[in-house]
Amino acid sequence: MSGTSLDGIDVAIVDITGSGFKAKINVLTSHSVPYPKKIREALLAVSNSSAFTGDISRLNFVLGELYAEALEETAERANIPLDSIKLIGCHGQTIFHEGQGGQYLGKRVASTFQIGESSVISERTGINVISNFRECDMAAGGKGAPLVPYLDYMLIRHRGRGRVAVNIGGIANLTAIPPNTSTDRVIAFDTGPGNMVIDQLVTRITQGNQTYDRDGAMAAAGEVDPKLLAKLLRDKYFRAKPPKTAGREQYGSEFVSKLLDTELSSEDLIATATALTAESIAAAVRNFVLPEMRVDEVFVSGGGTHNPVLMRMLRKALDPIPVKYTSEVGLDVDAKEAVAFALMAYETAHSRPSNVPTATGAKRAVVLGKLTQNGTTARNGSASANSSGNAALNGVNRNGSGTATHKVKAPRVQKVSRPPAAPKAKAAAR
Numbered sequence: 001m002s003g004t005s006l007d008g009i010d011v012a013i014v015d016i017t018g019s020g021f022k023a024k025i026n027v028l029t030s031h032s033v034p035y036p037k038k039i040r041e042a043l044l045a046v047s048n049s050s051a052f053t054g055d056i057s058r059l060n061f062v063l064g065e066l067y068a069e070a071l072e073e074t075a076e077r078a079n080i081p082l083d084s085i086k087l088i089g090c091h092g093q094t095i096f097h098e099g100q101g102g103q104y105l106g107k108r109v110a111s112t113f114q115i116g117e118s119s120v121i122s123e124r125t126g127i128n129v130i131s132n133f134r135e136c137d138m139a140a141g142g143k144g145a146p147l148v149p150y151l152d153y154m155l156i157r158h159r160g161r162g163r164v165a166v167n168i169g170g171i172a173n174l175t176a177i178p179p180n181t182s183t184d185r186v187i188a189f190d191t192g193p194g195n196m197v198i199d200q201l202v203t204r205i206t207q208g209n210q211t212y213d214r215d216g217a218m219a220a221a222g223e224v225d226p227k228l229l230a231k232l233l234r235d236k237y238f239r240a241k242p243p244k245t246a247g248r249e250q251y252g253s254e255f256v257s258k259l260l261d262t263e264l265s266s267e268d269l270i271a272t273a274t275a276l277t278a279e280s281i282a283a284a285v286r287n288f289v290l291p292e293m294r295v296d297e298v299f300v301s302g303g304g305t306h307n308p309v310l311m312r313m314l315r316k317a318l319d320p321i322p323v324k325y326t327s328e329v330g331l332d333v334d335a336k337e338a339v340a341f342a343l344m345a346y347e348t349a350h351s352r353p354s355n356v357p358t359a360t361g362a363k364r365a366v367v368l369g370k371l372t373q374n375g376t377t378a379r380n381g382s383a384s385a386n387s388s389g390n391a392a393l394n395g396v397n398r399n400g401s402g403t404a405t406h407k408v409k410a411p412r413v414q415k416v417s418r419p420p421a422a423p424k425a426k427a428a429a430r
């Protein structure tokens with residue numbers, strides 16, 4: 001997984017068995033590999049901008065190489081043989097996303113574009129790849145996001161408690177799950193900015209020497225400006241009813257340029273941007289979740305959880321609802337989204353849908369993603385055809401009843417400390 005923060009690649013290697021909502025998910029290891037500075041800059045240059053198509057094409061292939069390397073590095077660190085991995089789910093890097101859509105050349109079009117060439121990943125690793133998850137949901141009338149609610153529902157739902165999962169990446173999103181419910185009562189949407197505005201302010205203020213407010217140090221040195229905060233919170237995005245998605249389109253360079261055009265000190269500005277993230281998440285819970293269900297606890301994940309000032313503000317804004325980390329339900333805060341795409345790839349390999357229509361607005365639940373099949377799948381002994389004559393996905397039986405069968409000796413599960421601005425990028429299901 002690579003998120004909108006453009007900070008790098010998050011890899012999770014996951015053992016999944018069983019089917020549907022009873023599947024067992026065991027995260028063997030996870031690791032984040034930051035993008036080199038030049039890659040980050042090149043991605044920023046082609047994200048939601050008018051860019052040279054040649055640059056996009058080249059970056060697509062370069063990212064394929066980086067994703068393959070990130071997986072190899074992750075597997076090696078945890079002593080997991082690459083050939084024990086049955087399937088890769090790769091979200092790729094979003095460079096454009098227009099979930100809502102509009103009129104274009106006489107047609108109503110919503111579209112999305114993730115890069116990181118799956119053919120390269122598959123060729124380098126020898127593993128089948130499922131990629132391009134969002135397009136299938138959008139073709140079915142959905143906004144293509146958020147897709148992580150499928151995993152949230154699997155892992156966070158509770159018989160007696162109303163729970164909300166909040167991921168604070170570049171953009172912040174939530175999944176609210178009433179007690180003892182099916183997926184059709186799940187509420188999920190992007191609440192607005194996560195770290196994106198803070199990151200851009202810090203990058204511009206430090207002229208690129210820092211790309212994020214490490215441990216909230218700059219925000220801690222400033223004070224929130226209540227007037228500016230109130231003005232920012234009046235934005236129509238926060239009032240719009242879910243389902244809704246946000247991205248660099250709303251909170252990119254234009255938004256940040258306007259913010260920089262104030263009299264506030266850099267520290268006060270960053271403190272105010274941090275409060276905007278916390279307050280808009282809490283407002284989303286108050287305005288769109290609490291009227292529908294009780295909320296007993298909130299589980300947070302994503303890079304924003306490493307910012308203590310943001311976490312303090314969020315706790316205060318959500319008080320008295322307790323704010324916990326997803327690690328309390330067995331999901332490393334930095335690995336959640338990568339695990340989600342491993343799970344979705346697994347479901348796709350079994351021809352099962354994994355979008356949550358109430359979250360994306362799709363007309364129906366659809367099987368997500370496209371398969372890039374590696375020609376050398378037989379090399380690790382997995383069958384190339386199952387009993388019904390269908391091609392098998394590198395050992396993952398397509399008939400829906402099977403599971404990834406090949407097991408290796410349990411590796412040492414490493415708790416990986418996150419390098420500076422490390423992030424989310426690719427998932428491998430096995």
Ligand SMILES: Nc1ncnc2c1ncn2[C@@H]1O[C@H](COP(=O)(O)OP(=O)(O)O)[C@@H](O)[C@H]1O
Binds near residue numbers: 195216420
């Ligand atoms: N130690 C830290 N202090 C403050 N912010 C952090 C820290 N570590 C990570 N972050 C923030 O988390 C972001 C990455 O979050 P991530 O969940 O990977 O987002 P995305 O999914 O959009 O890539 C970084 O850009 C940074 O803003």
Ligand SMILES: [Mg+2]
Binds near residue numbers: 005
């Ligand atoms: Mg990231």
